[in-house]
Amino acid sequence: MSSTKILYVFLIASFCPGQLPGQNLIPNGDFESFEQCPTDEGHFEGYATDWVTFFGTPNYMNCDYFGQNPAILPAPHSGTGLSSCVWFDSDPTPPNVTREYLAYPLEAPLRPERYYGAFWIYTLPFQVITQNYQLLLTNSAGLVFDDDILLAVPDLSNTEFLPTGQWVKIGGCFEADGDEDMLVLGNFTPDEATVYLDTVIGFTDFHFIDDVSLYRVASLVPADTILLAGQSYFFDTTAYRSYELEGSLVSGGSRVFEVPGFYEAVVFLDECGQIGTFTIEVQDCSGVVSRFDDSALVSTDYCAGDRLSVVLPVAEEVEYYIGQQLVAGTLTLDTLGESYVYAVHTYCGILDSAVYNGLDCSQVEQGSCYYVPNAFSPNGDGANDRFLVQGQCQVQSFHLEIFDRWGSQVFISNNINNSWDGVCRGEPCVGGVYTYFLSITFRDGLAAFQQTESGEVHLVR
Incomplete structure (x- = not known):
């Protein structure tokens, strides 16, 4: 899950509970539309739009x-x-x-x-x-x-x-x-x-x-509908319809559904009796959120030009977007700048988000002598396969230790040119977040200065 709060306007298809009434196949059945105003008796054809007559003068x-x-x-x-x-x-x-x-x-x-x-x-x-x-x-x-x-x-x-x-x-x-x-x-x-x-x-x-x-x-029977708990459904009684829900007549208008579950509504039509049924499914988004695996999207800095691969897990009714572009499977990033990625549920909206920031690693920031990436993907594709601390100043001493979530050491090095390939005790480490402790002493001419830090690195499988 992203450790950075994101304020971002995200457009998804609006969800509109219910269905518009069936189309009246006589558009001017109410005689409201006209080609020209009548001024005398017998004015009909050529006056009321689309209507014609065979004999006489309506x-x-x-x-x-x-x-x-x-x-x-x-x-x-x-x-x-x-x-x-x-x-x-x-x-x-x-x-x-x-x-x-x-x-x-x-x-x-x-x-x-x-x-x-x-x-x-x-x-x-x-x-x-x-x-x-x-x-x-x-x-x-x-x-x-x-x-x-x-x-x-x-x-x-x-x-x-x-x-x-x-x-x-x-x-x-x-x-x-x-x-x-x-x-x-x-x-x-x-x-x-x-x-x-x-x-x-x-x-x-x-x-x-x-x-x-x-x-x-058939067009007067609303389609099956999915609501979120607390949303309302509008029972449209135009076109001479009425409804029955859970054995009780519905007078029309909006009804709020608070309890998750499935509700069957029966549709009646004047003079014709029952003409069909439809289902209203009420979902609880708190359950959807709790079941979602939020470990896939982690805000990450990476070196632009080196591909960062993010595997997007499959989840029911969940789609992933980079910006407003739909993506699926494995997301590959290699561009400079920030990319906003979202996990979006069809009915519950955004479940998770992350920012992937492509940095220009060829230019270390002014005033800094090194750069520590916060993610790598040891998948053998030749891009971003190793965790490597990069420095441009003269290094006098270097010490790096990496630990898993249980505190077990998985990597140690005293050489800045040594990189971690994501292997723990001879076996590939599982994907997830690891903690590092770093101490570097740099020499600037005759002077030496030391920098220490700790942080997290995300191993992406």
Whole structure:
């Protein structure tokens, strides 16, 4: 472990618990985006972004335009935009009002899997209401019309008369065939089969539509997540989801997890029931830190040009960086200057760090006659294989002793040119920290002066 405290800004990938909600495949399902503002009834295609129609003249309302009779217009279910249209005419006397359809081309065909669709509808109490408010996913090349009626089997439909004068959601799950490239809202049932309630005011089923959505069900199940003890997870209840955790319903929002362990969350979707589960793993970083071998990274001075090899031990969820560059295996250093090395856990951050300082050993510092390295790597690669005290002044006497951590002497020399090869009593010494005691007498002309010191040297295996 480094004996030097390092203040250093280190950038690692941010960890964001949880998952964003699945993408709504109808980006302008809320009718908020527009190409131009409507100014009259019948303004729809070319006004509401991406929406098209087959027959009739649906109304788009936004930009302070609310139709010729704003008194009957409800507030949008959300935002400022919505649409109104006619899906049925009960008048037995021809010609009937042309049915109107709202269609949205998809960016890509659906996959052959499960989807959830929904739209919000507002029916007026003095208009015809039906049991045929329907959503269809279809291939645009296979549309079949009969007297301006699009005949198809819808994917979603209400099964009873809806309450009037309020926004009501129609939604549900269905299996896509895999080639559908268009969502269509309307009534796909022939006149004679449409179930309706008539009124004394009119024969048309005039209503309002807002907040159309389409999701891949699989995308609404969050991914498995890892947290640290004390972190929170955000249970996102958008896209009509709810959750159950440890047998209890979760109302949404953030929940703090203090106790390490594994938690299974169940995901539910309106009208569809349970759609999947995901796991929240809570880790305790104090245990991660205590299990980490912090003897690998030791702040070290070495001679630039002589390679210093540092073996980086393998540890689960731990990566090593020099600066911000990822390294692995054996780190080789030979450059002049300081190199900052970090051991980084995926979730717990920096576990250990060290500074490796490459010195210019060809120039002994002014006022000093010798240099003692604090690390060497006797691995036989020909670089920095021996521990050698280097001096440039005239040496009169020299004495060096090296001891292991238990106080046993492993090397002794009275010659500055003798170096230690990392061998202890005929066997390679284990890697680690050793203590040295040094005494040198130098001669400067007729004068002599003595210097003594003790310190540590790191033997790197």
